[in-house]
Amino acid sequence: xxxxxxxxxxxxxxxxxxxxxxxxxxxxxxxxxxxxxxxxxxxxxxxxxxxxxxxxxxxxxxxxxxxxxxxxxxxxxxxxxxxxxxxxxxxxxxxxxxxxxxx
Numbered sequence: 001x002x003x004x005x006x007x008x009x010x011x012x013x014x015x016x017x018x019x020x021x022x023x024x025x026x027x028x029x030x031x032x033x034x035x036x037x038x039x040x041x042x043x044x045x046x047x048x049x050x051x052x053x054x055x056x057x058x059x060x061x062x063x064x065x066x067x068x069x070x071x072x073x074x075x076x077x078x079x080x081x082x083x084x085x086x087x088x089x090x091x092x093x094x095x096x097x098x099x100x101x102x103x
Contacts (some may be wrong), residue, residue: 005060008039019086026090
């Protein structure tokens with residue numbers, strides 16, 4: 001499964017980066033490819049490219065606040081969850097998404 005994600009928490013610091021790392025580790029352990037963009041107090045980092053978005057099977061929005069650029073994901077299967085879901089249970093989240101995609 002090819003995944004793109006955006007992580008953004010209310011403070012734009014801790015949960016944003018923890019969610020990113022947990023998603024990356026979980027995706028890699030399950031054999032998926034993932035690219036995670038962060039939006040926080042220092043702006044946007046690791047911005048998703050149009051090619052990455054186009055190739056993605058799913059978009060994960062791990063966000064606690066409004067983010068910019070959501071129009072990029074129109075027409076893509078999108079899953080929106082709070083950052084704490086990615087922090088606490090990233091592997092379970094990805095397995096649930098995978099099961100939904102395979103229905």
